[in-house]
Amino acid sequence: MSPPPPEVVAKNRFSWFLIWQTSTSTTIYFFTILFLLSFSATPKFSPSQLIFSLLKFLTFAFSNLLFSSSLSFLSSPKPLPSASPLQLAAGLVRFAFVSSPVDPEFRRVALVSARFVVFVVVAGVSGVLSVVCFCGFDGVEVIERLRFRGFVFGVLYGLYFVYKKSWVLEFPIIQRPLFYSFKMGLPLAIKRALKLSIVAYLCSAALLVFLPDQFKSVGTMGQFITAQIILYIGSFSVFLCWELSHHLHQVLHTKRYLFAPPKGSAAAETNPTEPLLAALEESIPDSLPQYLAYLDLCMVCENNVDAWHRAAFFEETGETYKKVVAACLRPLEQLTSNLSEVLEGCYVGKAHQLSNQLQSPTDSQLDSKHYESLNNFQKYAWCAKAVAFLTERSHEEDRFGVAQLTGSNAAVLSTLISSLLAIEVFMGKKTSLQPQHLMGPVTIKWNTPSTGRRDVATAKKRDGPLHAKTCAMADVLRNSIYSIVSAFHDEMLTSTKAGLLEKDWVTKSKPLFGTYELLGQKLRHFLDFRAS
Structure with missing residues (x-):
């Protein structure tokens, strides 16, 4: 049995990423909802309320799927050059008023910048849906007030993600088991989600000053404090889901893949290097499959655990x-x-x-x-x-x-x-x-x-x-x-x-x-x- 083509390897890893991020985000969602229900004055369990809760959960799952898909769409094994807003404006003006062909270099950096913009917008939409699903269980009026702050949360996270170049895949020097790698990144993800939720909460609260009065009607002081506690806990859960999705994406996509048939099989005895050479030569340049192939080649040449695979390089x-x-x-x-x-x-x-x-x-x-x-x-x-x-x-x-x-x-x-x-x-x-x-x-x-x-x-x-x-x-x-x-x-x-x-x-x-x-x-x- 020979390994699947390089393109199939990338698709399989994306599928596993969606499965694992759905599991983690679902766990966080139910624990958060159960905790936030304790702040509700009169929790309701009527059939209509259960249907509404199921609808919110499906909406939350969709928002995470949307965010994860945009994350995979943006990610790259290496940093990509992008155009500044001034360069984009100059290029658009030149394209509109000067009848000259578009520079291929400008087209390339403009497409990268467009990917950044799409990711920030998708993060904002995902922020709206997620915050509403976490915190909007007291009625339509609360949902109306949460839309703006959820969008601010998502946009701020998207801008921070792009600015820090977190979309670049960082391959670890030491390859560890998947569960251990995920466990090692949990404290950092929680710490970063805590910091980002505090900053996003303060920024969104400051922007509320410039909004119309209907977005700021909060009722009594006790209701206001309760609403702010619920909002912060919900925003922290949203950022934690995003951070864990990003961490899972890094762990699953940077894990070494062995481009070789199983040891002892017929393919391993005849031509064990064919899958590796195919991944090196036929993959799209600078794509994830090619990076995984170079990582596998480096580890085969460096380590003694794959000596049988390296021995095939020295054929007669x-x-x-x-x-x-x-x-x-x-x-x-x-x-x-x-x-x-x-x-x-x-x-x-x-x-x-x-x-x-x-x-x-x-x-x-x-x-x-x-x-x-x-x-x-x-x-x-x-x-x-x-x-x-x-x-x-x-x-x-x-x-x-x-x-x-x-x-x-x-x-x-x-x-x-x-x-x-x-x-x-x-x-x-x-x-x-x-x-x-x-x-x-x-x-x-x-x-x-x-x-x-x-x-x-x-x-x-x-x-x-x-x-x-x-x-x-x-x-x-x-x-x-x-x-x-x-x-x-x-x-x-x-x-x-x-x-x-x-x-x-x-x-x-x-x-x-x-x-x-x-x-x-x-x-x-x-x-x-x-x-x-």
Whole structure:
């Protein structure tokens, strides 16, 4: 029995998410209703009242289904760029009054912004329905007063959700059982729901000042206090349902999926890597199935529990190994190409400076799409670690020598070093290639920034939001290169003594960033454990 297609995996996880969030929200609903009935002066249990209660429960279930569907519609494995309100207005004016084709980039960011708007509106509608179902059991007049505050609750939560980028799926470093992962997130969900309910309650109360008098008629002081207690408890329950739905969505959609047939089956004996390669190559780029495939590949290469699956990568023909390596190197090559374009654009007419002095560009010269490429940190990290672990494992597990015979080892090291050079220059690190007649043995010298006043643009970039991800990506690349160098240290030393280090471990083709000599000297730094 082979695993289902990647698209079916995503649909199944969405179905399980709907089932589990319905169970949790239903539990919260009944406990809250039973507690709030104690505040009711004369609870009624007539047949009409029971029918009305059933109708409210179905409405509440529909509102949660609406919220959960919009949450899944908005979620993404990586941050997506969006247009600001000013950019949207300018684009709409240009489209209305200027007969020019719509820029594809503007269309893309406008669609993302539209998804944000839809989610906020849906959250507002869900807030109206949920608050009314929780707190509106005393008649139609109470429901009329609750509609506005419920909409404010939903809109505020939607804006907070979008602003904090909670819609981005965060894959945990350590994969735990589903129930344990859900249990670990419960205290944080309760704490956040408590804070959000307090803020939303105060904001909605302040906005009531600007509404007509019929929305503020509350009766006696005792009725007013009771109504406010019921409203706050109901709003807390609504926010708790939303927070638990978000937590369940994260847990269920970021759980590792094993793209392999069951161990011992006929498919596992014949071609166990076919489902994984299909998910890597045929899935929509940057979709959830592709992310799950890269996560599975990284864990197969890193851990010993799936050694039988990893052993299939080293089959005799070497075709499987080449496909796996190519799937890992492709995103890293794309990242390097994107950074190389903007870095080379800073030196038009100064191409000879690339081998002598690599300098970081200013923020004004960097295009937004190159910042966007760094947002896909999770996939780049998985690719770098997976291909490094696989190359390291090949030293002991590659019985047929396919890693060396196919030239994959040199391609892996060249791509990792080239990506690291691009990342370091993008961060503002300056490198200079010293000529042999001045330095003796050809070495690479890394210049530290001056201790004096830093360049304003460089300082701004180092304090920017992407600096942490850039540093993390550089650390991942360094660790990946060091793991390969450590595994093949004796072989590399032998090649160095014979003068064949670059020939054996660096590809002859022009690298995506830097030069052949620069990559060779950087590799020597790693071999001497002096790269940092």
